[in-house]
Amino acid sequence: MHEQAQKLIAYDLPHGWTLQTPENMIVTTNQKGYVNVTTESSYGSLEQLTLLLTEDKAQVITLPHQLLELSIQLSKEIVFRPLVFLDPEI
Secondary structure: OEEOOOOEEEEEOHHHOEEEEEOOOEEEEOOOOEEEEEOHHHOOOOOOEEEEEOOOOEEEEEOOOOEEEEEEOOOOEEEEEEOOEEOOOO
């Protein structure tokens, strides 16, 4: 298996936060500051990233087991890249 190259795109999140994540991710938010990041293949499973954002805090609620990168910066920027493998025959 080979790791997939992941082009990151930016999403504006509640309370002035931004999220950089691969373009194949589904990002949902609500008015209470919750953010859920998943893919179509893992939608509804526990293999997703869930955050609770406020003006001065980013709290990780759930975290996928296979993770390439999760960084939360003081500049209110979050970078999330799940570990994705492709079949070499594809």
